[in-house]
Amino acid sequence: MTAYNNFEEHIARINDLCCVINLLNWDSRTQMPPGGTVTRPFQLGTLSDTAQNLFVSDQTIQLINAAKTEMDAAGVHPDTCQYRSVLQAEEAYNLSRRVPSKVVSELARLKPVAESVWVQARKDNDFKSFAPYLETIVELCRNTAESIGYSDHPYDALLLRYEPGMTSAKLKQLFADLKQGIVPIMEKAARSQQVTPEFLKRQYPVEKQAEFAMSIAQQFGYDLSRGRLDVTTHPFEISFTRQDVRISTRYDAHYLPMALFGILHESGHALYEQGVDPRLTRTVHTTDLLDLYATGGASYAVHESQSRLWENMIARSRPFWKHHFPQLQAVFPTQLGDTDAEGFYRSVNRIHPSLIRVEADEVTYNFHIMMRVEIEMGLISGEIKVRELPDIWNAKMQEYLGITPPNDSLGVLQDIHWSGGQIGTFANYTIGNMMGAQYFQAAHAQVPGLAASLARGEYAPLLNWLTENIYRHGRAYSPGELLLNATGQELSAAPFIAYLNNKYGELYP
């Protein structure tokens, strides 16, 4: 099929450019000497423009149409992988074309400036200096939403970019369900003593932290012949095709859980990327054609479901530490000589309201998300003004978590997302928690003896099920299709609530 092959080759080149954009970002964060900050933005800008121009071009739609005509003539069924590829590219193309290039380039130009203003504002606890930039960003996002179009709420148009199939209405319902389920857990936990045990804060040499965490990551299935670990301020996972999937972490030599669970979190992302079917390499199904970066994940939320499944549902579980604690203790015999598997398990599963999202436990974390999503909806609809944000933020912190930030740096200024022009991505973290629990429940139902094998530290049965049902498909299915095919259910808060109740009901009765 000549036309289809031409279409595939065109997308493959866009994927190459996206992989290179990822590499430029990886290098900036891990290897680049400081001087590079002067000229790296030009290189990134040119690559982004090139990828953007190549995708949002008449050539793309001509190749799409030619491939469709050819497949129709040959009687190719619309459900085949090939036909779906073309339709998905067409959908992304139409969506991209709807956003005026002026808005795209204005946002792209603003992003590095706004990010550096935000860095300084957070340092200086000075929301006012950041506010004008955020106002422009909100305005541009609102324009984007209007250009894309929506039937109910303008926020739906932004969700579409990051979490296809999700809407404000669905999200409100899911969040209401979840809130109802987790408030009692939080209340019970509040009655218990929630102090960080001293043994977690002892001296933990970082090389040994890395060695242990990476040995677990490899037992999970992270293939280091196609991966590597580096050190960065903000941990992340990034891939340049399934053949090269890198993670990073940050260490605290006096607090063990940070890098340990950080590495296992990013390894979860990496397992997803490495598990994509090799045949999907350099296709629509490993390319985010809207944001123009290379990824084999179906959406932000599906990706997050996997990092959280491996980090929380596996690595923060009692069976995990029953099996692995002796190994950890062997690496840190003096530091962990006065505790045991149960003590360690409990120490890394404390629930307590806190100011900073990225440091929150797996229960209260979701409140951090809910309040951000409410704020984003208000900003996009115009009901909330940027200048009101610090007050609204603090009021919502009090409402959801019962605490008020002492300043904006520990409050409304804590996250990078908005300064980067990302409005509409926070929801994915909590959707990911819900999806993760739903997948984990389905895996237990479908894989005989799964709990027993996990208790023995055997992760292949779980990895195989996840690969078969999620990883290998890349972006070939929407998050909703993927979930329904694997679990037989639509997205629901129930499995996540059940998981939390089961775990924390016992820890905090």
Added chain:
Amino acid sequence: MTAYNNFEEHIARINDLCCVINLLNWDSRTQMPPGGTVTRPFQLGTLSDTAQNLFVSDQTIQLINAAKTEMDAAGVHPDTCQYRSVLQAEEAYNLSRRVPSKVVSELARLKPVAESVWVQARKDNDFKSFAPYLETIVELCRNTAESIGYSDHPYDALLLRYEPGMTSAKLKQLFADLKQGIVPIMEKAARSQQVTPEFLKRQYPVEKQAEFAMSIAQQFGYDLSRGRLDVTTHPFEISFTRQDVRISTRYDAHYLPMALFGILHESGHALYEQGVDPRLTRTVHTTDLLDLYATGGASYAVHESQSRLWENMIARSRPFWKHHFPQLQAVFPTQLGDTDAEGFYRSVNRIHPSLIRVEADEVTYNFHIMMRVEIEMGLISGEIKVRELPDIWNAKMQEYLGITPPNDSLGVLQDIHWSGGQIGTFANYTIGNMMGAQYFQAAHAQVPGLAASLARGEYAPLLNWLTENIYRHGRAYSPGELLLNATGQELSAAPFIAYLNNKYGELYP
């Protein structure tokens, strides 16, 4: 000037792509996990095609013509930097257009295959398996030469790409002069004892090797806020604008000179790239528009002149070791406890014919080059057939160096250049030696007290002169113009011969 600015912006984007190509290559050699080899070639291919298509496009010549029209109308003098930029881009454009894209893409496709066949052939000492690939490469290079055109020898057309202004006829004369000058040095040295002293082969921890060599590199002026050092099999320097200039090396824990002089050699390249005038960043003058990679060096030979000047004329000099040997001895007190500055100086300046070019001393090295250039000329003219190469190689080794390789792996198969499609680049190493000596001689004549400051380990006066006369100009002047402007002389073998006579006449009287 609108048209000129459009031209500059167009070239700036090509430079961005070239910098990214360099980064992809750097990452492949230093950081990439093995799995990446499967998909990295696609990424490199797409970037190369993109840069190539952007440069050899109608848009480029339209922008060039518009800029010229605009400058002519405004009465801009053809000698200004701006006018010269446009003319140089036009020259590169016309040269690129002459080579059929079929030849370019065939060579690009063949290169990775031929390189891996060469790696295996060298390992297996099996020239025959590599020969068919080399035949195709020679054929493609001959086509390139015919397409570019020449008046005397087809090799001239290839030299044009790498060393503008150089011809076969000039090269023959320079090499004949040089040969006459250095044969007597080699003959005298052959009468002396030339054994590697045992103290160079002691245990030298690699971290300490790196630490010392990098401390010297920084004293030379290598700015690590715009640079870094990594470990690779084949050492190199590479830049992504003057803001980010990286080097690599390889270590032998039981042979001190390899990494020590290797790092200082690559640092010489790095000083050149870092010294480019910031105003030339992302312009014609920091972009090799023919080979499409980013570099601020006027040519391969000018670049090599600087790596060799810093490595050989500085770091292998007696004043250098008089000053720095106590520092080296302090780093390696047991290993170097039984020698002194003079002993060390002599130990790193032994002359003896050897099989491998990259391990040769600064005298015999030039014979390795001369024979390669003679062979390349014969291959391109058709007087030498690929199948005859092993015999011809061995005969020339005997003729020039009085030794015969025991096998092809240590003979005709030793260098990567031909497998990568590079025919016409070997000459630059010896031209670089000659230029380096000529520049060094001029610096001494023009900078009062230079020898004295070098003897005190003060490198700023030399670096400043080199920056003023060479580095800051990037590619704005041809190698010949640069040399004439700085030294008042055309290229000649005499200064290099004088330098060698002066140094080795004393060491081997």
